[in-house]
Amino acid sequence: MNTNNIAKLLIVDDKPENLQALEAIIRHEGRQIFQASSGDQALALLLEHEFAMAILDVQMPDMNGFELAEMMRSTEKTRHIPIVFVSAAGKELNYAFKGYETGAVDFLHKPLDIHAVQSKVNVFVALYQQRNESRRQVLALEISRAQQEALLKDLHFAQEELQRAVRMRDDFMSMVAHELRTPLNTLFLESQLRTLQLDRNNTEFFNEGNLRKMVERDRRQIESMVRLIDDMLDVSRIRSGQLSIRRQPTELSSLLQRVVNDLSAQAVSSGSTIELETIEPVTGMWDQFRIEQMLINLLTNALRYGAQKPVTVSGVVQAGSVHIRVQDRGIGISDENLQRIFAPFERALNSDSSGGLGLGLYITRQLAESHGGFVRVESVVDEGSTFTVVLPLTET
Ligand SMILES: Nc1ncnc2c1ncn2[C@@H]1O[C@H](COP(=O)(O)OP(=O)(O)OP(=O)(O)O)[C@@H](O)[C@H]1O
Numbered sequence: 001m002n003t004n005n006i007a008k009l010l011i012v013d014d015k016p017e018n019l020q021a022l023e024a025i026i027r028h029e030g031r032q033i034f035q036a037s038s039g040d041q042a043l044a045l046l047l048e049h050e051f052a053m054a055i056l057d058v059q060m061p062d063m064n065g066f067e068l069a070e071m072m073r074s075t076e077k078t079r080h081i082p083i084v085f086v087s088a089a090g091k092e093l094n095y096a097f098k099g100y101e102t103g104a105v106d107f108l109h110k111p112l113d114i115h116a117v118q119s120k121v122n123v124f125v126a127l128y129q130q131r132n133e134s135r136r137q138v139l140a141l142e143i144s145r146a147q148q149e150a151l152l153k154d155l156h157f158a159q160e161e162l163q164r165a166v167r168m169r170d171d172f173m174s175m176v177a178h179e180l181r182t183p184l185n186t187l188f189l190e191s192q193l194r195t196l197q198l199d200r201n202n203t204e205f206f207n208e209g210n211l212r213k214m215v216e217r218d219r220r221q222i223e224s225m226v227r228l229i230d231d232m233l234d235v236s237r238i239r240s241g242q243l244s245i246r247r248q249p250t251e252l253s254s255l256l257q258r259v260v261n262d263l264s265a266q267a268v269s270s271g272s273t274i275e276l277e278t279i280e281p282v283t284g285m286w287d288q289f290r291i292e293q294m295l296i297n298l299l300t301n302a303l304r305y306g307a308q309k310p311v312t313v314s315g316v317v318q319a320g321s322v323h324i325r326v327q328d329r330g331i332g333i334s335d336e337n338l339q340r341i342f343a344p345f346e347r348a349l350n351s352d353s354s355g356g357l358g359l360g361l362y363i364t365r366q367l368a369e370s371h372g373g374f375v376r377v378e379s380v381v382d383e384g385s386t387f388t389v390v391l392p393l394t395e396t
């Protein structure tokens with residue numbers, strides 16, 4: 001039996017022996033019987049419990065059964081409780097009907113006929129339990145409807161996400177194709193040109209000076225393709241949680257110097273310079289290759305979006321961390337764009353054709369975080385941007 005569907009019955013009589021006898025007759029599995037020996041006691045119980053029915057003795061001192069019933073009818077909580085009056089046959093019947101037209105009322109006469117008592121109580125209890133059950137079902141229905149609605153909402157959301165992802169993948173594919181095609185086209189044209197010169201036996205074309213230039217051009221095209229593919233591999237490693245950091249003692253000032261030197265040619269070709277502010281030697285347990293990668297990403301951006309103005313790099317030790325700062329005085333980033341530049345492929349959705357796939361900052365942030373650090377950016381449109389990578393000196 002469901003404990004929520006236990007029927008509580010109230011029996012009220014001033015004589016204890018009557019209460020005992022009545023309880024013995026109506027006691028049954030799934031019922032809980034409460035006895036009250038006066039109207040006051042009954043009212044107290046009525047306010048505390050929810051009863052399936054009440055059996056009231058009509059003749060009681062102080063408050064008789066009818067007076068108690070009248071009080072029950074005047075209170076919302078007890079108004080609808082079915083009442084069965086127990087009276088000495090016939091006497092009070094006229095009075096009994098007064099005022100009780102609403103709600104279920106019935107009569108039992110003394111001496112009590114066990115069978116009649118039981119069948120009346122059975123009817124009221126069954127009614128009560130049915131009502132409870134249907135209330136429970138309505139509630140369950142309501143809950144499942146709400147769940148269904150929430151599910152539908154989730155589904156709708158997932159569908160939109162999926163559509164967005166598919167759109168993004170398509171955009172991404174055409175962007176990647178385009179990005180790979182540019183260096184490949186250049187290499188293809190170069191090789192055609194060389195074949196032509198070879199066919200003409202034009203050995204002068206392959207003199208040392210020209211060859212060096214060719215090799216340098218080839219290297220640049222190949223590097224840009226390798227970088228693109230490496231970035232894409234990093235993104236898929238990050239997404240599958242497989243990006244690993246190989247920590248080793250790494251000295252920052254010489255690393256900064258090396259990266260700045262490596263990028264000086266690129267700086268010149270973008271019409272800018274990179275200035276490295278003096279920095280004390282400082283060694284941390286970091287993945288050297290990954291720190292270089294973060295710096296290259298930030299510096300490439302600073303050169304690309306730096307409006308040909310000088311770029312400054314500095315490293316400052318502060319409260320157990322090192323702050324690597326890359327500052328440009330270029331186009332800057334609007335507040336609105338600051339929110340999304342760290343998301344992968346954000347760039348890919350841009351119509352702006354200068355620049356790459358929009359992976360650099362995403363990878364940089366992930367790399368900083370896998371070192372236990374973070375990336376911060378401050379920027380003012382048309383005045384420039386400062387990106388700061390903060391890395392803890394001790395392993396976290
Ligand atoms: N220093 C900067 N100044 C102004 N805008 C910047 C700067 N750095 C990044 N951005 C903006 O943030 C976007 C995302 O940068 P991110 O480095 O992730 O991608 P990307 O440079 O476009 O391509 P990728 O790095 O993959 O070659 C850029 O496209 C650019 O709009």
Ligand SMILES: [Mg+2]
Binds near residue numbers: 356361
């Ligand atoms: Mg970039």
